[in-house]
Amino acid sequence: MTQNQNLANSKKMKFKKSANRKREDMILVFFFLVIPVVLMMLLSYYPAFKLLQLSLTDWNGLSKTYHYVGFNNFKEIFGQPELMKVFTNNGAYVIVMLIQQVVGLYFAIVLNSKIRAKNFFKSFIFMPYILNGVAIAFMFSFMYDFQNGPVNLILNNLGLGKYAIHFLSENYSTNFSLAFIGFWKYVGLTMVLYLAALQSISTELYEASKLDGANFFQNIIYITIPNIKRMISISLILGFNGAMQAYFEAFVITKGGPNGVTDTFITKTLYIAFTNNKFGKASAMGVILVFIIVVIVCIQRIFLREDVS
Numbered sequence: 001m002t003q004n005q006n007l008a009n010s011k012k013m014k015f016k017k018s019a020n021r022k023r024e025d026m027i028l029v030f031f032f033l034v035i036p037v038v039l040m041m042l043l044s045y046y047p048a049f050k051l052l053q054l055s056l057t058d059w060n061g062l063s064k065t066y067h068y069v070g071f072n073n074f075k076e077i078f079g080q081p082e083l084m085k086v087f088t089n090n091g092a093y094v095i096v097m098l099i100q101q102v103v104g105l106y107f108a109i110v111l112n113s114k115i116r117a118k119n120f121f122k123s124f125i126f127m128p129y130i131l132n133g134v135a136i137a138f139m140f141s142f143m144y145d146f147q148n149g150p151v152n153l154i155l156n157n158l159g160l161g162k163y164a165i166h167f168l169s170e171n172y173s174t175n176f177s178l179a180f181i182g183f184w185k186y187v188g189l190t191m192v193l194y195l196a197a198l199q200s201i202s203t204e205l206y207e208a209s210k211l212d213g214a215n216f217f218q219n220i221i222y223i224t225i226p227n228i229k230r231m232i233s234i235s236l237i238l239g240f241n242g243a244m245q246a247y248f249e250a251f252v253i254t255k256g257g258p259n260g261v262t263d264t265f266i267t268k269t270l271y272i273a274f275t276n277n278k279f280g281k282a283s284a285m286g287v288i289l290v291f292i293i294v295v296i297v298c299i300q301r302i303f304l305r306e307d308v309s
Helices: 002-055 072-078 081-111 118-130 133-143 150-157 173-198 203-211 216-227 229-244 248-253 265-274 279-303
Strands: none
Touching: 002 279, 072 081, 072 279, 081 118, 081 173, 081 229, 081 265, 118 173, 133 173, 133 248, 173 229, 173 248, 203 216, 216 229, 229 279, 248 265, 265 279
8 A cells, every 4th residue: 555655656746847847848938939029029010010000191200290191102102103113123133133043053053063162162252242232332333433444444445445334324224233233242142042952952863863864954953943942932032022122232323313213112212201201101112012022922932832821
């Protein structure tokens, strides 16, 4: 009888210890999660809610009070063609970004192979990403100068002055010149993302394909791309987000001019907010931008056959 009681007491003690341990684990997990959740609420969800709230007002950025105007800001935005024109300007950044994805993937595939000095080339290609964006913009502003830029100076010295390039002109092509700055800065980051994904692919797959007589392009289509589809999705999300929020190139070099030819969505939003003091309208443009990015991401995920849920 005493032995049975000891066994029962032992089981009770083990049960209590197990329950206490679970309780301690729950408390530990709670304290580990509460800080990031609170920060996410304060730094992400609250600003998003405030942006939506301000988009329905006529706040000028200075007064302590504001009046709700409903969807008037959105109606005004969609009723002004010059505001909608910035979408086409951002289109140039999207096109260059897609080219950046292809070039970054190509660099990653080449540098993932057995070539000499590949670490040097990795560092060399990645270096622009760590440079200050404004400094890069000033550098390209000098390079794009029609009279004193190094490209046109070389052409003039070679007797090819008639082929001098107007990098910054009054037509739409200027947006591609500005978008190339982002390409030069971020292609290294794209390469690093794809490199990380490529190194997770087993070399046995490539060895087997080599025995089957597959060539370079067949390896990319049937082995590389299917195995890094998740990273392609992430890189495209980052790319679309960056292209739609392109800012420092146009702001530093052209100030959105001439006549709004190079205005991006962000530069136009900042102009409306800080020059025209229409923070309610600028907030509405911010809401529109978030909606556009969400739609693009959903379409992309459907196109890549991913679960949207």
